[in-house]
Amino acid sequence: MSSATATAPRRRRLTLSRRRQLAGAVFALPAIGLVLGFIVVPIGQAVYYSMTQWDGVSSTWIGPSTWNQALHNPTLWTALRNNALLLLSVPFALGLPLAIAVLLHQRVAGWRIFRSIYFLPTAISWVVLGLVAQRFFAYQGTLNSIIHFFGFSHTNTNMLGYESTALSALGITFIFTMVGTNTMLFLTGLATLDPSLEEAARIDGAGRWRIFRYITLPHLSRFIQLAFVMTVIALFSALFSLIFVMTGGGPGYATTTMEFLIYQTGFNQGDFGTAALYGLILFILTAIVGVVQLRLIGADE
């Protein structure tokens, strides 16, 4: 009797919803473990190492004063400025693919071939693309050949050779590398557009521009937002191979971005502590872009 009264309440305490909560927690454990192991712990380590003198083997604790020192390094500000300037290429990295996708979606003659051609760069390593771009912009490269072909035989460019133009050349190359992915993304978006919407708009009296403005563009807005995020993240975190192959960050620091600066600081100067600090700054910048973007998408819904 006494044992029955003792066990009954205990059994009753494990209600179905309680058991579900427990099961939920158990199932979430592996994911929590992965997040902790691969995201939270490394970030914590980065914060720790950013306050040390670390050559990759042994570290000496210095404290938050490392931050003060690093933030006064003019190269950091040059790199940040370069990153900011490169953002100017984003509208082109979205607009050009959008125009191409809309044209291909009209089923212009040979659209299948064009689709393959535009997508091809996506399948090629950025190292190769960088090499090709370097040849293109070089003093004896393709760009000058084209200029000479059109009769300007005394005009010579060397965009990668000057501080004033190297970043532009890098930006143009970046736009080119993003065209394939973004075009595909927009084509996918257009494929999900109900063709009868366009027909309805045509009967309603809309011309090509209005159909694009009022039907196509609103439909594509989510795809454009996604392309925007992907492009900005690529710009901040995937430009390394292009820079390494095309300019090595130069001339001077003209094409050194945050990402490249991290590499140089860590591996060329052996200052992994400062590199970790720069890594944190880049992470925060990228996170800000992501959060702002999420807010925009959230506001839309």
Add this chain to the structure above:
Amino acid sequence: MAEITFDGVTKIFGDDVRAVDDLTLHVADGEFMVLVGPSGCGKTTALRMLAGLEEITSGTLSIGGTIVNDVLPKDRDVAMVFQNYALYPHMSVAQNMGFALKVRHESKDEIARKVGEAAAILRLTDYLDRRPKALSGGQRQRVAMGRAIVRSPQAFLMDEPLSNLDAQLRVEMRLEIARIQRLLGVATVYVTHDQIEAMTMGDRVAVMRGGQLQQVDTPQDLYDHPANEFVAGFMGSPPMNLLRGGLENGADGAVVVLGAQRLAVPPRYNASHDLGLGGAVVVGIRPEDVEVLSGAEVAGSITTRVERREALGAEILVHLSLLDAEGTSAFVVNDAGAVVTRPSTLVAKMGPRAEVRVGDTLRVRFNPERFHFFAADSGVSLRQA
């Protein structure tokens, strides 16, 4: 408002697919014309040519006396209701309805006034700020209608607008669309595969098949005097019974030989129909014109057996087979080369209280006023105009 004329209009897709073949059809101003036929009969293609969404291969199409073959959709001044409604998903109901007016640079006040009027007619006033996805199927359908009527166009084009609605709503919207069309008096071309919609909504009905126009007439005339076997079998539910037999000269006039049984042809048809003795013929009789006889054998009756019985509540459909000489059942002749597939039994409509069981032998008579005769080879009605 305007009349619409198809004159020998043909549409060929690719090299040899004739979707619409030499269509000649006139829709009067204010008329409700229904294009009906099975899928692939070219009715939707005809409508899309009228809208300007498909190019016309040959022939001329005119709206209000103007040939519009090469006129862009936006300049035709027609409004279309799509099967899936094609509402702009990111616009509110009011913006959807006002879009055509906005494109035409009408003032905001004017747009608001016209949208308000249309919304009142369609009982959408409370939903003007909603997005399409927050509406029910019937409401979306009404928004699609509203988008058409705010423009006061020369013609309404409707492409199976009720096919995405459930049965009850369809009946409701059928009446609603017909009411609005009468109210506005705008020429309307309405495409459907549903012969009930065709019968109930159209001032006139054009039946199409394989890209070709079969017959245009008022619903009742179409039902009473189908021009060929196809129209006879398509209009009406259940469809007309079509029995193939040999036409012979009997003692008391013409008879149709159906297997072992002989069906006397009432003399009145000799004058009105080009029967021609000695050949094969298809006799048509609607299920409601098959009368079940009780008691003594009556001249002109045939003997059948009940094969199936479908009680629909208000009536009973009995599927009958003809009995042959030995008294065993023989299904109605159903030849493979027929113009239309015919049911293998004779269907009769009976009252809901009729006492009839599967296996019963019934004597039936065809209403002598309601015989139809079609040529066995071409399926064309033998009735002389």
